Amino acid sequence: MSDSSSGRTRRKFTPEFKAEAVQMVRDSGGKIAQVARELNIYDSTLGNWVRRADEEEAGAPTAEERAEIRELKRELERVRRERDILGKAVAYFSASDPRNG
Secondary structure, eight states: OBOTTTOOBOOOOOHHHHHHHHHHHHHTTSOHHHHHHHHTOOHHHHHHHHHHHHHHHHTOOOHHHHHHHHHHHHHHHHHHHHHHHHHHHHHHHHHTOGGGO
């Protein structure tokens, strides 16, 4: 795969390589730039791997989980609006029902 903006070929890294790189950062006291140079990868790439590993270990939701949470919140809001509308309709029709009167 080629990065069209820079003309460089995008490299793929195995999960094992990423885990080892993250561990190297942790063993070095958090020196991302130094480890990135040693592994010949971009600082930002390694920084992203470290951040993701930290989030996973902290139990932070993944990107997929965050997307699902957003969708569920939207659905909950829609269901609440429907409930409120139905409640108002019941109150309206109950008040105008001659049998209740």
